[in-house]
Amino acid sequence: MVLENSKIKLLTERGELPRLSSVNIGGRTLKLILNAKRIDERLEYEVKRAIELMLDVIPSLEGLPSSSVGPEKERLRNWILYYTPAGIFIPLSALGIYWMTKGYRGALCENELFLLGFKVLTPIFLAHFFLAIFLLGKHLHLRAHLLPLAILYFAGYYFIPLTILKPFNAKFDKSEPKMIKTNILRKYHAHRGGFRVVLELTGCSFRVSEGVYNRAQVGDVLVLYIKDGAFGIKWAYRYYLKD
Structure with a gap:
């Protein structure tokens, strides 16, 4: 509907913006992303031309009806990719940090914690990733979310062993000293x-x-x-x- 009933095709059909990588519409914001390794005269021309084209494109978008489907899919995507993992990690980490203040810490060799974390978290992260692909399909927008997901996973490899595995390993230990x-x-x-x-x-x-x-x-x-x-x-x- 957007492509057929607005002038948004102006941004691509003339070939004036070869470095244009994506066009994002969110609420009342239109964002153009241009990829470039360095700033040069050609890039400056493309940026200026993009602004000129946007002045034609924006009025054509304002006459379109609002979409309730897009925001719903965005909320679902955020819940699957970010809110659910955060909702699990934050309470468990808070509980783990509380237990550490009570003395449930002191791993003899922390390298073993990170190795255990890698073994445990890798299948969990892979399952989360492929489940997101299965549930969201093309609405995952993988290119836009791949880097945030990679940062999320790598941060998990570091923080989860320290804030969850370490205190839980001590708290639920029933062995004799x-x-x-x-x-x-x-x-x-x-x-x-x-x-x-x-x-x-x-x-x-x-x-x-x-x-x-x-x-x-x-x-x-x-x-x-x-x-x-x-x-x-x-x-x-x-x-x-x-x-």
Whole structure:
């Protein structure tokens, strides 16, 4: 209806805008997207010409009746792609962060958390992606949403192990604790990773409190009470420096 009853074809039929990649209509906004590797005289000409053509196109669009189908599909698309995953992630993360404040944290080797996250999340993300394709079909608008989905998935690979898998692994652990002693090989302060010591037993960095970090020296013995973890990721619910 839009193509047949407006002048929107002016933007493509003359070949004056070869870098035009898409035309988006949202509410009362008309957006033209031109792809270019650099700004040059030709691009400047196309932008100026696009503005001139839009002055002819916009009045022809204003006479068209509003569509109730488009907004409905957009809402469905947003719910499937973004709102539902966010509605699952945010409450679980909030609960996980609360449990971490209660001491359910302390993964002995965080690399194992990320590996577990990759194994668990990959089929979930693939299922979400293909389900969206199945439910939305051509209305998915894959080119427009592929980059946001990629960012969403990669962010999930980082945040979900830290805010969900780590506290849930500790909270639902029913195993008996075991005491171990290991030497500190190295200590360092990561900007976002907190105060850390590298342990001889695992070779991994372990996050400790600032007080323990300040007292610890390379070669000191760290005593840990380790549990197996509900997901098989060992964690320390208590630790201290041996005198």
